[in-house]
Amino acid sequence: MSNHGPGERTMRAIRVDEHGGPEVLRTVVVPRPEPGPGQVAVDVTHVALNHLDLWVRRGVPGHRFPLPLIPGSDVAGVRADTGQPVVLHPGFGCMACPRCLSGRHDLCRRYIIRGERGDGGMCERVVVPEAELLPIPAGMDPAHAAALPLALLTAWHMLRTRAGIAPGDRVLVQAGASGVGVMAIQIAKLCGARVVATASSPDKRELCRALGAEHAWSYEDAATGVRDWTGKEGVDIAVDHVGAATWPLSLRALRWGGTYVTCGATAGHEVALDLRAVFFKQLSVLGSTMGGMGELCDAWKAVQAGAIRPVVDRVGRMSALGEAHALLEDRAIAGKIVVRQDLGEEA
Ligand SMILES: [Zn+2]
Structure with a gap:
């Protein structure tokens, strides 16, 4: 310097x-x-x-x-x-x-x-x-x-534009206490969906629940948790940016016709995919990056209304x-x- x-x-x-x-x-x-x-x-x-x-x-x-x-x-x-x-x-x-x-x-x-x-x-x-x-x-x-801005736009685009979230949907947010996770939980709630989340520590799981998640589980407990929560049916949408570490759980958690949406791979980017599961269960596997400037303007209205908090x-x-x-x-x-x-x- x-x-x-x-x-x-x-x-x-x-x-x-x-x-x-x-x-x-x-x-x-x-x-x-x-x-x-x-x-x-x-x-x-x-x-x-x-x-x-x-x-x-x-x-x-x-x-x-x-x-x-x-x-x-x-x-x-x-x-x-x-x-x-x-x-x-x-x-x-x-x-x-x-x-x-x-x-x-x-x-x-x-x-x-x-x-x-x-x-x-x-x-x-x-x-x-x-x-x-x-x-x-x-x-x-x-x-x-x-x-x-970045996490809000990312989660908004994932859920609304890519996954087409609808009222009543059941959504699993992996790493719910991460920057994108805390936004995804709040946006899903705002859209009238029901949310569960995963997180690595009790403090992080408490944060997920405070933001509106009905349940927050450790990664180890999540498979059983989702099964019990959805009556074996599975979730409509899995939001994931962890990658390889959470991919098997996210895919297994989906209902038939469910949607996996990813915006990142912080813990490994190469995964195994059984195409038979994709076509037989009619799964959608979606990628998502950032979003349009108009989307952030829309999301910002929710911030100004106090419906989404940092x-x-x-x-x-x-x-x-x-x-x-x-x-x-x-x-x-x-x-x-x-x-x-x-x-x-x-x-
Ligand atoms: Zn251009």
């Missing part, structure tokens, strides 16, 4: 120059972005972590991230022009292709997730088109607001981002971990 503090035209940022352990999260001084026509400068106050941040830092075999890269997908801050607290859409399309024009930005070949395919919010200021802003509801802690485990410091990464890697987090932007406060 430079010995000199940032001047008028520079700012501090956390940047990944090469993949590796937490030590590659270095504070650097970079040019400070200035807004052009139609753009707004946002002074960053908080950024929430996602599992994606770990992939960006570590690297993924066979995938090239555009390094050097400023990570951070879930950004909260203050509009420099009006002082309005805002969060940013975590992903956006080219706004010109047929997919974008139909509202499916998530299918755009030039879709960008902030902090993954373009610079993110682990810095003092970002400049974005005004269309990428969502107002933080009055009275909501910006640290909590930062915890919402779940923040703890708030750390951006200047100690490696510590937050370690907590997320240890699966020590229920809900989200957020960092407060303190880069200008360093000695």
Whole structure:
């Protein structure tokens, strides 16, 4: 890092120059972005972590991230022009292709997730088109607001757009205390569905129940739990982002004609699939990534109405981002971990 503090035209940022352990999260001084026509400068106050941040830092075999890269997908801050607290859409399309024009930005070949395919919010200021802003509801802690966008959009798209959730559906949410899990439980409830969840510890299972899950089981107890809960029929929808570790349970938990929907594979991405089970039981196995910007606008109405609440485990410091990464890697987090932007406060 430079010995000199940032001047008028520079700012501090956390940047990944090469993949590796937490030590590659270095504070650097970079040019400070200035807004052009139609753009707004946002002074960053908080950024929430996602599992994606770990992939960006570590690297993924066979995938090239555009390094050097400023990570951070879930950004909260203050509009420099009006002082309005805002969060940013975590992903956006080219706004010109047929997919974008139909509202499916998530299918755009030039879709960008902030902090993954373009610079993110682990810095003092970002400049974005005004269309990428969502107002933080009055009275909501910006640290909590930062915890919402990516996981909220992901779970909303999985359940509503992909799985077509309907009132009365029975839904199994695997890893219900994860960032996506706490959103999936609440969205399913909001849609009039009945929910059960899995989680690894008693505290996490208690959180799932507090959010509206009728039951929350350990992974070991879940198969029996689902069987008892559904009278051997099985669930309508299994929401899963754990991957290989939970895949057999998720598939077995489905009723005939049921739907498995995945948005990630944090614990292994290669699984065995017996096609006979798929066709004979008429299962749907669906993939899901992010969602359209209109979907997040819809989901944000539920946030503003108080029907979906953020779940923040703890708030750390951006200047100690490696510590937050370690907590997320240890699966020590229920809900989200957020960092407060303190880069200008360093000695
Ligand atoms: Zn596009």
